[in-house]
Amino acid sequence: MGRLTGGDPSLLRRINSAVVLRALRRAEDAPTLSGLARETGLSRPTVEGVVEGLTEAGLAAEAAAEPGGAPRLGRPARRFRFRAEAGHLLGIAVGPHRVTAVVADLAGRVLGRAGRFVTEGDTVAVRLEAVHAAVDELLRDASVGRDSLRAAGVGTPGIVGADGTVRLCTALPGWTGLDLGTRLRDALGCPVLVENDANAAVLAEHWRGAAAGAGDVVMVLAGLSPGAGSLIGGRLHRGHGGAAGEIGALHLLGREVTPERLLSTTEEPLHPLDETAVAEVFALAREGDRRAVAAVDRFIQRLVHDVTALVLALDPELVVVGGWAAGLNGVLEPLRRELRLYCLRTPDVVLSRLGEAAVDTGALRLALDHVEERLFAVQGALPAGERGR
Structure with a gap:
């Protein structure tokens, strides 16, 4: 890669454009050209030229004056905004x-x-x-x-x-x-x-949910085929072939009980295996139904084993539980209690804030x-x- 010098004005213009656009997009209000110059460290004429180019490209626009503002002498400073609607x-x-x-x-x-x-x-x-x-x-x-x-x-x-x-x-x-x-x-x-x-x-929970601000996170989706996503140092860990976190395959390693039988309260598999059916099993368990209590215990124990394997391998600071478990009462505390027994260092364990979204x-x-x-x-x-x- 060649050395960056002042001899490539087109490259410098592109760099300046990216810098100004980033500052414009993250601004909480509509900044002036002078404000953008202070924010970016570029000269005001440079900022003005960049903003003109961004406006022509449809990515910036001059902000309308706020109605009812106090009258000022002279021409008010022009303010610009990022065109999110572009x-x-x-x-x-x-x-x-x-x-x-x-x-x-x-x-x-x-x-x-x-x-x-x-x-x-x-x-x-x-x-x-x-x-x-x-x-x-x-x-x-x-x-x-x-x-x-x-x-x-x-x-x-x-x-x-x-x-x-x-x-x-x-x-x-x-x-x-x-x-x-x-x-x-x-x-x-x-x-x-x-x-x-x-x-x-896990990207969503890190962006707008329970994992905001956390760097090392495991997100478990407890569903028909449970899976997990993880962030290491704030970056998504996909694995070499994209298969990291596929804990639903653990039944292939000696687990013969499928989720349909795990949560069944009869001799037959639970069908359809969806959130409504699982919620009914948990409701019966809260009422003291013996078979439902046993089914919920099996569900939690399976979830504990899955999460423990991830925690021991990755040592996250936070575990977020979503999928069925995020909408079902009584899962979080038993999970925390069991993890304290199995893990060398117990992470924080919380439910998803985003749920189905x-x-x-x-x-x-x-x-x-x-x-x-x-x-x-x-x-x-x-x-x-x-x-x-």
Whole structure:
């Protein structure tokens, strides 16, 4: 890589543009040119030239004067703002029983959410049609055009490759081998980032949930096929092949009891195995039903073993529990108590703050990260309407 010198004015202009845009975007109010100059350390003429370029690109605009302000002598200083409405982002969560979609502007402000119910046995075509229907409703209700989409993130069960292909998924029929990224990119007309649902959830909790400010975090989604996402030093840990945290596969290592039988209060598997059915089992347990109490004990013990394995391997400062367990009473304290028996150092253990919104919120964060990387890259600000993939 060549040495950065003052002899490349185009490169310096791109650097200055990224610096000013970042300062403009994080400003709580609309700063003046002089204020931006102080914030960035650039000269006022340089800032003025950059802001003009950002305005032409549609990423900045002059802020309107506040009504009712006190009269001042002379011309008031011009103020500018980041145009968060210059583009929009999607976050999509695909699950066994429901798909949801959320739309936000370039500042990450959520403008709406929509969803569709599906079933465990639905085909790929039916599940994707539910995604498209939810997105169509969402964009219509939020008055957002498809040509405004800059990126979409997707959270899905399974092991996801870097190219957006689902390498392995036991929770959704036909999902293994599905090039989900390409399928949705062709339909949405924008870059699509696909990630495992637990990985998306831990990003969401770190962004806007229970893990805000924590650097080393494990997020456990207790569901049909439990999974976990982890942050190490604030960065997502996916593993060499994207399979980190797939604790749902532990039953292959000598565990013969499936989740359907684990939570059953009869001789037959619990079906359908969804949040409503599990909530009924927990409600019966609180009423003292002997079989339900035994089922809940098995559920908690399995959860303890799964979380303990992750805690011993990663030594996180925080464990966030989501999925079914986030909405069920009586899980947290037994989990803490059992972890104190097994772990060398017991981390803080909390329930998810985002609940059912964790996966689509994390998917939205993926899309926002993608756009931010391009907005603030040295290569220059993202031109309005770009459709890079």
